[in-house]
Amino acid sequence: MPSEQIQNLLILQDRDRVRMDLEAQLESIPREIESNRRKIVHEEETARNAREELLKLENRRKTLEGEMEELNRKIVRYKNQQLEVKKNEEYQALNHEIETVNGKISALEDEEIQVLLDIDERKQAADEAEKASRENISVYEGRIAKLEERGEDCRRELKEALERSSKARASVDSAWLEVYDRLLEHVRFPVVVSLSEKKCQGCHLKVSAGVESDARYGKEIAACDNCGRILYSES
């Protein structure tokens, strides 16, 4: 049975474990929330980009329609001029102009067909991107809500844990507490460990005979020769 000092220290260590775990969670929760927020922004951007690509195509289509209308008006003008010209070569020249313009219209029509096909494709892609984004965003928002809730719980639990740690500290001798606190700063948790087969259960190295005997009696602080952790003997 470990000495009373050790038993009190082990109670403190258990409560500090809970406290430190809560503190670690409180530290990581804002980072996790931030990471989910960044994912939401990314999702929104992806959906917006898909929509913008579609908009560009729709604008191109409008431009093409405008250009074709302009060319058609040109043809009407040429045809009206043809009614007024007197010489055959003038008439033929206008015919040539009309053919040229018709060629341009035909090229624009071809382009428009391709643009319309692209619009169909892009529209489907944009709809799918938006749907996926909405779904993903709702997952991230759900995670954020849970994290915020967990943060609230942690803050409440931490308040309690601090009180419990503080009560446990009151039962530990100040000299032991000083060593314990220093170890908490420098050594990986746990800092009060048992001695098993003459080995420190913190660093797993064998300790000297003097330390082993201190650990067995539990009157003096038995510090591991290697890592400095406080040792105690179960027996």
Ligand SMILES: [Zn+2]
């Ligand atoms: Zn050790």
